[in-house]
Amino acid sequence: MKKLGIAVVAAVMAAGPVMADLVFPSLSYRTGPYAAGGIPFADGYADYFTLLNERDGGIGGVAARVLECETGYNTEKGVECYESTKGEGALVYQPLSTGITYQLIPKATADDIPIHSMGYGRTSAANGTVFSHVFNYPGNYWNGASGAINYLLETNNGDLSGKKIALVYHNSAYGKEPIRTLEELQKKHGYEFLPLAVDHPGQEQKSQWLQIRRERPDFVLMWGWGVMNQVAVQEAANIRYPMENFIGIWWSGSENDVLPAGEAANGYKALTFHGVGSDFPVFADIQKHVVDTGKAAGAGDQIGTVLYNRGLYAAMLAAEAAKKAQSIHGVAEITPAMMRDGMEALEITPALQEELGIPGFGPNFSVSCENHGGPGLVGVTQWDASAKTWSLISDFKPTDTEVIGALIEEDSTAYASENNIALSCQ
Amino acid sequence: MPEQFVWGMEVFLNGLMAGVLYALVALGFVLIYKASGIFNYAQGVMALFAALTLVGIMEGQVPFSHLINAIFGTKIHHFGWHAPALLAILGTMAVMVLLAWLVQRLIFRHLVGQEPILLFMATIGLAYLMEGFGDLMWGSEIKKLDVGLPQGINLAIDEFTYNIFDYGFFIDNLDIVATFIAIALVGALVIFSQYTKQGRAMRAVADDHQAALSVGVSLNFIWILVWSVAGFVAMVAGIMWGAKSGVQFSLSLIALKALPVLMLGGFTSIPGAIVGGLIIGVGEKLFEFAIGPMIGGATENWFAYVLALVFLVFRPQGLFGEKIIERV
Numbered sequence: 001m002k003k004l005g006i007a008v009v010a011a012v013m014a015a016g017p018v019m020a021d022l023v024f025p026s027l028s029y030r031t032g033p034y035a036a037g038g039i040p041f042a043d044g045y046a047d048y049f050t051l052l053n054e055r056d057g058g059i060g061g062v063a064a065r066v067l068e069c070e071t072g073y074n075t076e077k078g079v080e081c082y083e084s085t086k087g088e089g090a091l092v093y094q095p096l097s098t099g100i101t102y103q104l105i106p107k108a109t110a111d112d113i114p115i116h117s118m119g120y121g122r123t124s125a126a127n128g129t130v131f132s133h134v135f136n137y138p139g140n141y142w143n144g145a146s147g148a149i150n151y152l153l154e155t156n157n158g159d160l161s162g163k164k165i166a167l168v169y170h171n172s173a174y175g176k177e178p179i180r181t182l183e184e185l186q187k188k189h190g191y192e193f194l195p196l197a198v199d200h201p202g203q204e205q206k207s208q209w210l211q212i213r214r215e216r217p218d219f220v221l222m223w224g225w226g227v228m229n230q231v232a233v234q235e236a237a238n239i240r241y242p243m244e245n246f247i248g249i250w251w252s253g254s255e256n257d258v259l260p261a262g263e264a265a266n267g268y269k270a271l272t273f274h275g276v277g278s279d280f281p282v283f284a285d286i287q288k289h290v291v292d293t294g295k296a297a298g299a300g301d302q303i304g305t306v307l308y309n310r311g312l313y314a315a316m317l318a319a320e321a322a323k324k325a326q327s328i329h330g331v332a333e334i335t336p337a338m339m340r341d342g343m344e345a346l347e348i349t350p351a352l353q354e355e356l357g358i359p360g361f362g363p364n365f366s367v368s369c370e371n372h373g374g375p376g377l378v379g380v381t382q383w384d385a386s387a388k389t390w391s392l393i394s395d396f397k398p399t400d401t402e403v404i405g406a407l408i409e410e411d412s413t414a415y416a417s418e419n420n421i422a423l424s425c426q
Numbered sequence: 427m428p429e430q431f432v433w434g435m436e437v438f439l440n441g442l443m444a445g446v447l448y449a450l451v452a453l454g455f456v457l458i459y460k461a462s463g464i465f466n467y468a469q470g471v472m473a474l475f476a477a478l479t480l481v482g483i484m485e486g487q488v489p490f491s492h493l494i495n496a497i498f499g500t501k502i503h504h505f506g507w508h509a510p511a512l513l514a515i516l517g518t519m520a521v522m523v524l525l526a527w528l529v530q531r532l533i534f535r536h537l538v539g540q541e542p543i544l545l546f547m548a549t550i551g552l553a554y555l556m557e558g559f560g561d562l563m564w565g566s567e568i569k570k571l572d573v574g575l576p577q578g579i580n581l582a583i584d585e586f587t588y589n590i591f592d593y594g595f596f597i598d599n600l601d602i603v604a605t606f607i608a609i610a611l612v613g614a615l616v617i618f619s620q621y622t623k624q625g626r627a628m629r630a631v632a633d634d635h636q637a638a639l640s641v642g643v644s645l646n647f648i649w650i651l652v653w654s655v656a657g658f659v660a661m662v663a664g665i666m667w668g669a670k671s672g673v674q675f676s677l678s679l680i681a682l683k684a685l686p687v688l689m690l691g692g693f694t695s696i697p698g699a700i701v702g703g704l705i706i707g708v709g710e711k712l713f714e715f716a717i718g719p720m721i722g723g724a725t726e727n728w729f730a731y732v733l734a735l736v737f738l739v740f741r742p743q744g745l746f747g748e749k750i751i752e753r754v
Contacts, residue, residue, distance in 0.1 A: 031558070033676040035566035171724035197724035201676050203667065204683065206440050206598075207714040207726065213596055214433055227676035230568065234670055238578045238598055256568045260672025264578075294499070299492065 020333055021065035022058070024049060024318055025090045027081050027100065032072040033201065034226050036256050037307055039298060041096065042068065044311025046297035047290050051282075052319060054289040059319055060326040062333055066297075075099035082107065091339040092116055092318055098174045101134075106419070109133040114340040118314050119144075119250055119273055123177060124411035126373025128344065129423045131412065135343050137317070137374030138363050139273040139399075141223075142407060144249045145178035146399035147271055147378025148221050149185050151247070154394075161190035166217035168208055168224065168232055171197040175223045178249070182221075184403045202228025209235040222248040229257035237264030244269065247380070253390070254306040258383045266385035269393070271378050274313045275361035276390040278304025282312070282357030306381075306390060313362060320356075321346045344369055363396040369425035376404065429593070436587075436595045437715040438708055443601035445707020446608045447666055451684040452691065452699040453611070454659040459693045460632045461652040464534070464545045468553035470681025472522075472657055475556050477664030477673045478564040479521050481571055483514040489563045511573040515661070522657030523650075530650045538645070557678060566675060571668040575603050604666045608700070611662060615655070615696060624651060632694075682727075689734035692747025701745060702734075709733045 026045050029038030049064040058064055067088055069081035078100030082093060092114045095101040101121035108115050115134045117125065123142050125134035139147075153160055167182060169175035179195055186193045194217055196208045202224060209232075212220060220241065222232055229252045236246050244267040248257070253270020283303055291300035302308040325334045325342025334342070347366040353359050363377035377396035384391060416423065451473065458466040466472075482489065486507040495501060509517070533548055576599035584594035619625035630638040631648045639645060664673070667680050691702025710726040710733070718725045737745065 031561060031566070033674070033679065035561070036568045036674055039566065195723075197722060199724045199727040201679050203671055203676065203680060204444065204726065206444055207437070207711055207718070208723075210433075210437060210440060210596060210715075227671050227674060227679075230671045230674070234577070239596060240579065260568060260570045262570060262572075299495070 020089065021063050022322055022334065023065050023067050023085075023089045023091055024315070025081070025085045025088075025093055026066050026068045027071050027078055027094065027096050028068050029071050029073040029096065031070060032074070034073040037226065037251075037254065038073065038096070040254075040302040040305050040307035041311035041314075043296070043298035043302050044308035044313075045094070045315045046311075047286055047303075047308075048312045048315035048319065050290045050295050050297070051286050054293065054295065055285060059322050060332040064319070064322075071097065071100065073097055075103055079103050079107075086111060086113060089336075091322065091334065091336050092343070094118065094314055094318075095121065098122075102173075105131065105134055111336075112340070113336040114343050116314065116318065116343065118310075118317070120174070123373075124408045124415065126371065126376075126408050127412035128369050128372040129412075129425045130416045130421055131372060132424050133340055135367065135372040137346070137367055137372065138348075138365050139376045139378055140373055141174075141177040141249065142181045142404045143273075143373075143376030143378055143399040144271050145181040145221075146185060146376075146404055147380075147397065148247050148249075149182070149189065150378075150397060150399060151271075151380050151394060152219055153189065162192075163219065164192040164194060164215065164217040166194040166196055166212055166215070166220045168196050168198060168205075168212075168220060168222045170202060170224050170228055171199050174225065178221070178223055180407060181404065184407065185400065188400075188403065198224070198228055198232075200228075201226060202231055205231050205235050209239050209241075212236075212241065213239045219245045219247065222246070222252045224248065224252045224257075228252075230260045233258055233261045233265050233268055236268075237261050243267035244382075247271065250310075253381060255388070255390075256307075258385070259388070263385045265383055268383045270381050270383075270390070272306075272381050272392070273362065273378060273396065274309060275358070276304075276306060276309065276381055276392055280358045280361055285357060286312075309361075313358075316356060316358065317346070317348075320348070320352070343367060344372070373408070376401065432591045432593050434712065434715060435591075436593075437711050439595060439597060440601070441708035441711030442704055443597065443605060443707070444711060445704035446601070446605045446700075447663075447703075448683045448687050448707055449700045449703025450604065450608055450611075450659065450663040450666060451680050452687040452703055453615075453696065454656040454663065455681075455684055455688055456691075456693060456696055456699045457615075457656045457659065458652055460695075461628055462534070462545075462631075462649055463542055464549060465542075465693070466656065467546065467549040467681075468556055469656065469660060469684070470678040471553045471556045471560070472525075472660035473664035473667065473680060474673075474675065474677040475525070475560045475664075476518055476522055476657060476661035477571060477668040477677060478560050478569070480514050480518040480573075480661065480665065481569045481668075481673050482564045483517045484509050484511065484573075485569070487564060492565060493562060515573075518661055519658060522661060523654045526650050526653030526657055529653055530646060534649060535646065553678070557675065561675070568672045568674040571665065571673050573665060573669070575600055575665075575669050577669065600666070600669055607662060607666070611659065612696060612700060618655075624648075628652060683730075686730040686734035688744070689731075690737045690744060692744025694748050695744070695746030698744055698746030705737075706730050706733060 028042035046066045049066050053063050067085050069085055071078040071081055094116050095104055098120050101117045117136045123140040125131040125136050198205050248270040250271050258265035290296050321342040324345050325338040328341055329338045348364055365374040376399045379392055379396045380394040381390045382393045454469045458464055486505040488502050491503050580597045580599050583597045588594035619629055627643045628648055687702040687706050691698030710730045713729045714725050
């Protein structure tokens with residue numbers, strides 16, 4: 001029997017060259033103050049690649065390997081993780097933090113490794129002619145701001161003139177991202193805009209919510225993260241602000257953000273660029289091939305939660321880009337540069353989503369050399385506190401590309417001239 | 427009455443309430459510093475650990491379940507019970523006493539007589555150790571804390587002030603409860619330190635270690651006692667802050683709110699922690715209300731330190747701190 005085993009191994013080795021893994025680094029944060037958000041994302045990301053390995057034999061016949069490195073949501077550690085893992089053949093980085101993304105943009109570009117900052121990071125990186133190695137499809141913060149305004153327009157007979165819209169935001173580069181867009185949209189739609197900064201980490205927000213109580217804005221938008229979200233939802237409930245008029249960005253719209261407030265969070269809304277819940281065929285496959293076989297990254301209890309789904313979606317987009325790269329270059333063992341080409345040629349169609357077991361899970365889109373940001377389609381979800389579930393209450397709808405496009409052009413060309421970057425895609 | 431003045435009064439009252447919550451955190455620092463000269467960097471993490479333990483006991487969570495499941499391939503998470511809040515508080519207190527004993531036995535007993543900076547660095551290590559230990563023991567997901575405390579606007583105050591000012595003030599019920607609890611806590615601490623044998627021994631150690639030792643006071647016992655009392659105070663702070671945001675690892679950052687309070691009130695005074703908390707709370711809230719909108723808001727974090735530094739110019743030892751005179 002032993003001899004037979006050796007013979008089989010020898011035959012397999014003789015049959016062709018040894019395939020290397022396709023390496024997908026995961027800059028996760030399973031520890032520290034933001035671990036509650038980092039764990040489900042990292043689990044979703046890892047579980048999808050495990051599913052591909054177990055069910056399909058990898059990507060194009062080559063096994064995917066998730067290389068996890070703990071950042072603790074700390075920018076310095078994130079850069080260390082990048083430096084220590086890039087030599088392993090890392091195909092694409094998901095920095096999972098706007099701070100880390102900003103640090104990695106010049107490094108990864110110089111190293112010819114692509115970055116995918118999905119729904120975070122430098123918004124103007126959507127301009128592929130300047131940011132050749134950075135992708136932020138399918139949507140960015142400015143799409144989020146416009147998506148929220150569009151949703152309010154739609155639910156207010158297309159007229160926001162005379163309405164007051166407050167923005168409760170984390171007082172950081174991330175939190176300030178939507179301000180310029182909301183100011184530009186204010187000129188177009190005639191609403192009154194009230195930005196309210198919250199200091200890090202956001203445990204104390206009494207001043208901001210007293211001001212909201214005094215000024216009575218018709219709607220409140222939120223750009224928060226971590227403890228800021230939970231406190232804001234609780235404070236809104238405390239002052240009896242109508243939850244259906246309170247809309248958070250996608251980083252303020254997970255189960256973590258609403259569960260501590262209990263029933264009081266009922267009706268709270270959040271933006272999204274992907275589906276919610278576990279009612280998709282892919283989750284049955286994950287249960288069968290990953291969880292039931294004991295190969296899940298976590299305890300298997302996060303499946304279908306917002307951030308698990310986001311991690312899974314990021315992995316799915318990375319895997320599809322890898323497949324595209326394999327098909328463009330005609331090789332199974334792709335390099336980071338080939339991966340970049342695959343990301344730039346990525347196309348997500350209804351048929352592909354159906355085939356992947358996630359029909360209608362995300363928007364349909366294609367990426368191009370000029371447009372690394374995708375279509376910027378944004379949906380809205382709402383929290384049902386008694387059922388403890390999020391529901392998608394709108395389709396993925398277009399945002400104001402006229403306003404956003406001009407802002408992206410302005411910011412990215414300024415970056416290009418500051419850094420002497422020659423425009424590509426000519 | 428001018429609208430701005432009425433709103434200012436509301437902000438003032440909310441500042442007082444916020445100050446009480448800051449003082450609750452600062453109290454733990456003062457207790458340990460007063461008795462042992464240690465600036466306990468781990469006080470915020472103690473509040474987190476206490477709150478995690480409280481929720482864990484209440485929800486019947488199996489400690490270290492992730493570790494156990496990973497090693498033995500089991501799928502255990504809960505004992506299947508839901509303990510009443512009072513029982514869970516007592517259980518948490520027992521855990522905090524055990525923690526105090528371990529801290530004394532394993533760390534500070536070996537550091538007696540060392541430089542204060544070494545003791546401080548030991549507490550930094552302790553903070554990281556406890557944070558990781560708490561994560562391993564109870565998991566890092568955000569937990570809802572419900573010990574039956576009321577939350578939301580106090581309708582009686584809202585109605586009362588509306589009748590007077592034509593504008594109803596917002597005061598959070600949780601803040602009112604926190605105020606009463608803080609008063610009771612300070613009262614209990616004063617009674618304990620003034621009228622009990624252990625309390626007097628604690629004060630003796632705080633005044634002079636050597637003299638206390640010479641009359642037979644056990645330093646080990648007193649330090650365990652002090653760390654236990656600080657653990658109890660941390661638990662109360664953890665409950666109050668955890669009720670607002672859920673119990674999560676950011677809870678350890680509440681220590682940041684206590685630092686300006688300590689600078690202002692002095693590191694060795696319980697009344698100083700209270701008064702300092704109130705001044706910081708009111709000061710930062712009024713500044714944010716009056717000046718914040720002109721300069722982009724989010725002034726509270728830095729203004730608290732500015733306020734504390736201004737006081738330090740006139741009283742370097744803090745409002746109620748002990749004046750240190752060293753003669754050459």
